[in-house]
Amino acid sequence: MEELTKLVNNVLGDMGLLHLTLGHLLMWGIAFFFLYLAVKKNYEPLLLLPIGFGIFLTNLPLAPLMGEHELFWIFHKYGIEWEVIPCVIFLGLGVMTDFGPMLANPKSLLVGAGAQLGVFVTFMGTYAFAGFTLPEAASVAIIGGADGPTTIYLTNALSPQLLGPNALAAYSYMAMVPLILPPIVRLFTTGEERRILMKQLRPVARLEKLMFPLFGTILIGLMIPAILPLLGMLMLGNFMRESGVVGRLSHTAEGALMNIVTIFLGVSVGATMTAEKFLSAKTLFVFGFGIFDFILCTIGGILMVKLLNLFIKEKMNPIIGAAGLSAVPMAARVCQKMGKEANPENFLLMHAMGCNVAGVIGTAAAAGLMIAMFNS
Amino acid sequence: MAEIWEKLTSPELVFGLGVRFFGVFAVLIVVMIGIWLSGCFFVRLEGASRKGRQSPDDDVEDAEETETAGTEEGVTDEVAAVIALALSRQGRVNDQRVVQHHRPMNTENSWKLQGRQRAVSRSRSMATIRARRRR
Numbered sequence: 461m462e463e464l465t466k467l468v469n470n471v472l473g474d475m476g477l478l479h480l481t482l483g484h485l486l487m488w489g490i491a492f493f494f495l496y497l498a499v500k501k502n503y504e505p506l507l508l509l510p511i512g513f514g515i516f517l518t519n520l521p522l523a524p525l526m527g528e529h530e531l532f533w534i535f536h537k538y539g540i541e542w543e544v545i546p547c548v549i550f551l552g553l554g555v556m557t558d559f560g561p562m563l564a565n566p567k568s569l570l571v572g573a574g575a576q577l578g579v580f581v582t583f584m585g586t587y588a589f590a591g592f593t594l595p596e597a598a599s600v601a602i603i604g605g606a607d608g609p610t611t612i613y614l615t616n617a618l619s620p621q622l623l624g625p626n627a628l629a630a631y632s633y634m635a636m637v638p639l640i641l642p643p644i645v646r647l648f649t650t651g652e653e654r655r656i657l658m659k660q661l662r663p664v665a666r667l668e669k670l671m672f673p674l675f676g677t678i679l680i681g682l683m684i685p686a687i688l689p690l691l692g693m694l695m696l697g698n699f700m701r702e703s704g705v706v707g708r709l710s711h712t713a714e715g716a717l718m719n720i721v722t723i724f725l726g727v728s729v730g731a732t733m734t735a736e737k738f739l740s741a742k743t744l745f746v747f748g749f750g751i752f753d754f755i756l757c758t759i760g761g762i763l764m765v766k767l768l769n770l771f772i773k774e775k776m777n778p779i780i781g782a783a784g785l786s787a788v789p790m791a792a793r794v795c796q797k798m799g800k801e802a803n804p805e806n807f808l809l810m811h812a813m814g815c816n817v818a819g820v821i822g823t824a825a826a827a828g829l830m831i832a833m834f835n836s
Numbered sequence: 837m838a839e840i841w842e843k844l845t846s847p848e849l850v851f852g853l854g855v856r857f858f859g860v861f862a863v864l865i866v867v868m869i870g871i872w873l874s875g876c877f878f879v880r881l882e883g884a885s886r887k888g889r890q891s892p893d894d895d896v897e898d899a900e901e902t903e904t905a906g907t908e909e910g911v912t913d914e915v916a917a918v919i920a921l922a923l924s925r926q927g928r929v930n931d932q933r934v935v936q937h938h939r940p941m942n943t944e945n946s947w948k949l950q951g952r953q954r955a956v957s958r959s960r961s962m963a964t965i966r967a968r969r970r971r
Binding site: 572 | 844849856863864866868872874882
């Protein structure tokens, strides 16, 4: 009889049902919310779907997933902790990116730099008001750059405990770019400014496009070596694209490889969000400061265009300043749509794409400077 | 409150962050100058190669052809008027087609529109080059 009781206890003890807590249920709710956003609303489904499912799986009690040498632990350890996945994603992004609009209008780099305003203001805010440590504040601040892989790279380097909330906040807000950007643009620009017509960009020679990844890497790499793993892969991908001689490699990097690492990235990030880690005041602060950061970065880009307009002859439409966020190409599309609404003759897409890719480089530069700040 | 104020006014942190914010500008300004210089070089190179391709007596030939075209014999005023009318009507039909074709493109996909604009401008310039070569 005693043995039978012991056996029943063992069987019951092995069942997850008895270990289910309110925290688990709350995390399921959060997972289902992100799955809903991905499936029903089509918000960044490529990432929110695996992240949502990762959250769900990892919050099933007794799931052998995140323990040492278990499935998600392996994905996380070798993919994210070793910083492989963000760099491979940058390789794919490099193949997909056309630096042409930025090369045709180099001033867009200044817009990309101006859009980093929010990153530095939020850094101060999170450190002073939310009680984050300096490395934690830096990793939260980079969310405003709207660049998922850079956020993950920096967070993993400085404060891995915030990886889940930071990545989730970054991707959620990136998905909401069409909702966040327009009111800010309307608030900070006049109707007349939005109607400014921008002429078509000059065509960029193939050789010029081919030279940029090489010389860009030299220039940035010599100044901020800390960001070379990310930026170097971005430039490698772009060089593959522009060379035109490795079609198979480019095709794989932007297609199959990108898709594979996206699955691992999503699941691994989701898997870090266990109830005990995620359900804390810090997560709320991450989401709160994240949106503040996004708004400030957008404002920074717009104000930078306005500042430039004081000195240049051919005025720029301040709408494209909002594309200084790195959310490629969503931010540029939103700018194009707003520009078209203000002036049907305006075609801002390529100008906005220039600011968009400048924003990617600007965010990477900001991340590199922050890593250097804490490594020195 | 005092702690927050102390953190916000910590000279080391404020100065460090300020330097880094302007550091982003410094890095991107260096890249911008590099791009601008290479852009100037490539634009000049393109201009030089275009001049090289265009032979010096092309303009003289163009002028001569314009003059001879106007004095061609065998085309009566009536025939010229009919041709003009036909061309005008054809042009109008084409315009309508372009307008109809453009409407859904605008709303459908801006990338396609951009590509289409590029393709159209390219095909126009190609047509000009071919016409010159034929002459």
